[in-house]
Structures are given as structure tokens and as C-alpha cells.
Amino acid sequence: MKTKKVLVVDPLEKRRRRLASFLRELAYELTEVQDIKQAADKLLGVNNFSFLIFNCSQLDSYQVGLLRSIHSFNPRLSIILLTPQDEPYLGVELINKGLIHHLGEPENLSGLYAVLINEQEKQELRYKNDLYLKELRKLKREQERYLKKADILEEIYDTTIENLMTALDLRDVETFGHSRTVAKYSQVLARILGIEEKEKLDNIRKGALLHDVGKIAIPDSILKKAGSLTEEEWEKIRLHPSLGFGLIKEIKLVPEVGNIIxxxxxxxxxxxxxxQLKGEHIPLEARIFALADALDAITSYRPYRKERDFQVAREEIIKNKATQFDPEVVDAFCSIEISKWEKIRFETTRFLPQYEPWIKSAKSR
Incomplete structure (x- = not known):
């Protein structure tokens, strides 16, 4: 254990020497001075004292000021006042002012040693606590940097998804904006069905945005074919869910996203x-999305038919309850007035009207 330095202050030389001798025998490193002014000269500067022990029964305002300065300049210094038992007032005053840590009696050396051991343990605990706090602050800074990087990566990830789906929508112009619309429908249905967790709702949004990513691998000759598809071409179209899942399974892929794709x-x-999954063997988020996808398909323009209104869509969805769609999801859809679904669509696609004439004219050529 490292030797602790003690500064002893006592105007009486005989008593001071007795105390110094006692402490040296206990392996403390001693420095002796006669008054608090001499102590201040040693302590109000760079020093490595661990304890200040001073013996007195009274201090004037100047001396109290010096003690306050010593305490402020040396926050780790343990200050011990030795005062006669029948003169406790000075000790009580200094304790109340927070200027000393312990009281002792000048003649009770064993008691003073116990005080020193106690203060030494407190110093070691304070030192360890400071180390822990320093490490905690370091970890907090690292966590903040990590969270900042995570937020940046999440933003890049979301932007990449948005840009990818915009590119896919533009490739198949008749469905431009489809992914954003079904993403919003899916989130609304999920909340009606009791899904409130923010992260899960966001994953459903991402899955909806990425649901047709597999169409990247489908040739334009099939995807944009004006006439009816052959059975062989339909077989290729039906591959896009598996192709999409295979394309992105190696990146950040949570269950909800993968299940929808x-x-x-x-x-x-x-x-x-x-x-050919059936009933509740189909993940809930995929059952939710299936209805949202159909709702947007029915109410959107296609080159082979005009868009139909939400009343027609509602009737079509109810007609396919328990065959194409989960009955509970259908009930959730029907629990919201048609006007509210129309409002959701409008708010999601209000930037699209300028594209619609172009889309229709492009497909009519």
C-alpha cells in the first residue's frame, strides 16, 4: 500500500512530536507545522498530502477562511480536528460548515488511528468511484457516438429502401406510388389489430415498401407485357416473392420485413x-399486407381498366373474406369508414396527380 502523507498542525511542540512519533511508527509520512497559516503555505499549491490533522480549540475568522481555502483547493484531502471533549463547539461549527471530516481527542491516539483508517478507506472508495464515473462518461460518449452512427445508418437504410422502391415503381409506371400507399394502409390495419410497437410498425412499413423487390429479376418483356401472360410467364411472375426474399435476406432483415416479401x-x-400456406400459418403482417395490396390495386388506374372507388373495393374485399383474406383483417378494414381510407390514400399520394396523365398516355401508345 502506498505511504500516506500527513500534515500535523499543533502549536504545542511536545504534543505535536508525540503524535508525529505515533504516526511514523504506523508507517505514515509526517510533516509538522505550528499553525494553520503554515499549513496553508504547504497545502495551497501542488502537494500530495492525504490528511490534515490540526489541534486547536478556537479559530478566528481569518483562520477559518484559510481552512475554507485549503478545503476548496484540496477536495480529496481528509481534514481531522483534534479538540478537547469539553470544548466541542468549534468542531460542531466546522462540521456544519462542511470544512472538516472528523473530530477526535488530542490524547486518544488509538481513536485517531481508527479515524485515519476510516478516512483512508473512504479516499480509496472515492478514487474508485471517480474511475467508475470517468469510465461511465467514456462509455456514455461512445454510446452517443454509436447511437448517432446507428441513426445515420438507419436513415441511409430507409433512404435506400425509398429510392429502390421509387426506381421499381418508375420501372412499372402503372403502379407508381403503389409501395408507399400500401405501406400506409398496412400500418393503419396493423394498429387496428393491436400492433402498437413503434419498431414493429416501422418494420411493416419497410416490408411493404420492399414487397415487390423480387420484380427486379423479372424481365421487362414479361413485367410490361400489354397482352395476357402465358402460363410459363405466370410461373416466372410467381417467383418474385422468393426472388425478393433471396435478394435481401443477407442485409438487415427483420422477420416482419422478410415475411411480407x-x-x-x-x-x-x-x-x-x-x-400455399393457409390461415394463421401465414404470418400476420403478410395477411395484413395482402388486403392493403388488394385495396390499392382495386382503387388504382390500370391500362386494362379504370380505377374503381372504395365502395367497390370494400364489396370486393368482403366477398373474398376467408378465401383470399383473413376474416379478422377484413373486419379491421371494415371498422373504418370509407371516407377515412380515401383520406389516407389522398394524403399518401397527393404528389402523384402530375404523373397520372403521363402514366396513362405512356401506356396507351
Missing amino acids: LYHHERYDGTGYPQ
């Missing part, structure tokens, strides 16, 4: 694709 064409009665 892979299972969004499954049907509640088990006649969908790619795995």
Missing part, C-alpha cells in the same frame, strides 16, 4: 403462392 401472395384458403 415472401408471403404477400399467400391466400387465407391456402391457394396462394409460393408455399
Whole structure:
């Protein structure tokens, strides 16, 4: 253990020497002075004292001021006042002012040693606590940097998804804006069905945005074909959920996102694709998305038919309850007035009207 330095202040030389001798025998390193002024000269500058022990029964205002300066300049210094038991007032005053840590009696050397041991343990605890606080502040700074980087990466990830889906929508101009619209419908349905967790709702949004990412691998000759598709071409179209899942499974892919991409064409009665899952074997987020996807498809323009209104969409969805769609999801959809679904669509696609004439004219050529 490192030797602790003690500064002893006592105007009486005999008593001071007795105390110094006692402490040296206990392996403390001693410095002796006669008064608080001499102590201040040693302590109001760079020093490595651990303890100040001073013996007195009274201090004037100047001396109290010096003690206050010593205390402020040496926050780790343990200050011990030795005063007769029948003169406790000075000690009580200094304790109340927060200028000393312990009181002792000049003649009770064993008691003073116990005080020193106690203060030494407190100093070591304070030192360890300071180290812990320093490490905690360091960890906090690192966490803040990590969170900042995570936020930046999340923003880049979201922007990448948005840009990717915009590119896909523009590739198939008749469905421009489709991904954003079904993403909003899916989140609204999810909340009606009791999904309130922010992260899960955001994952459903991301899955909806990425649901048709597999169409990247479908040739334009099939994707943009004006006439009816052959059975062979339909087989290729039906591959896009699996292709999409395979394309992005290596990146940041949470279950909700992957489930929507892979299972969004499954049907509640088990006649969908790619795995012919039935009922609740289809993940809930995929069942939610299937209805949202159909709602937007029915109410959007297609080159082979005009867009239909939400009343027609509602009737069509109810008609396919328990066959194409989960009955609970249909009930959730029907629990909201048609005008509110129309408002959701308008707010999601209000930047699109300028594109619609171009889309229609491009497809009519």
C-alpha cells in the first residue's frame, strides 16, 4: 500500500512530536507545522498530502477562511480536528460548515488511528468511484457516438429502401406510388389489430415498401407485357416473392420485413403462392399486407381498366373474406369508414396527380 502523507498542525511542540512519533511508527509520512497559516503555505499549491490533522480549540475568522481555502483547493484531502471533549463547539461549527471530516481527542491516539483508517478507506472508495464515473462518461460518449452512427445508418437504410422502391415503381409506371400507399394502409390495419410497437410498425412499413423487390429479376418483356401472360410467364411472375426474399435476406432483415416479401401472395384458403400456406400459418403482417395490396390495386388506374372507388373495393374485399383474406383483417378494414381510407390514400399520394396523365398516355401508345 502506498505511504500516506500527513500534515500535523499543533502549536504545542511536545504534543505535536508525540503524535508525529505515533504516526511514523504506523508507517505514515509526517510533516509538522505550528499553525494553520503554515499549513496553508504547504497545502495551497501542488502537494500530495492525504490528511490534515490540526489541534486547536478556537479559530478566528481569518483562520477559518484559510481552512475554507485549503478545503476548496484540496477536495480529496481528509481534514481531522483534534479538540478537547469539553470544548466541542468549534468542531460542531466546522462540521456544519462542511470544512472538516472528523473530530477526535488530542490524547486518544488509538481513536485517531481508527479515524485515519476510516478516512483512508473512504479516499480509496472515492478514487474508485471517480474511475467508475470517468469510465461511465467514456462509455456514455461512445454510446452517443454509436447511437448517432446507428441513426445515420438507419436513415441511409430507409433512404435506400425509398429510392429502390421509387426506381421499381418508375420501372412499372402503372403502379407508381403503389409501395408507399400500401405501406400506409398496412400500418393503419396493423394498429387496428393491436400492433402498437413503434419498431414493429416501422418494420411493416419497410416490408411493404420492399414487397415487390423480387420484380427486379423479372424481365421487362414479361413485367410490361400489354397482352395476357402465358402460363410459363405466370410461373416466372410467381417467383418474385422468393426472388425478393433471396435478394435481401443477407442485409438487415427483420422477420416482419422478410415475411411480407415472401408471403404477400399467400391466400387465407391456402391457394396462394409460393408455399400455399393457409390461415394463421401465414404470418400476420403478410395477411395484413395482402388486403392493403388488394385495396390499392382495386382503387388504382390500370391500362386494362379504370380505377374503381372504395365502395367497390370494400364489396370486393368482403366477398373474398376467408378465401383470399383473413376474416379478422377484413373486419379491421371494415371498422373504418370509407371516407377515412380515401383520406389516407389522398394524403399518401397527393404528389402523384402530375404523373397520372403521363402514366396513362405512356401506356396507351
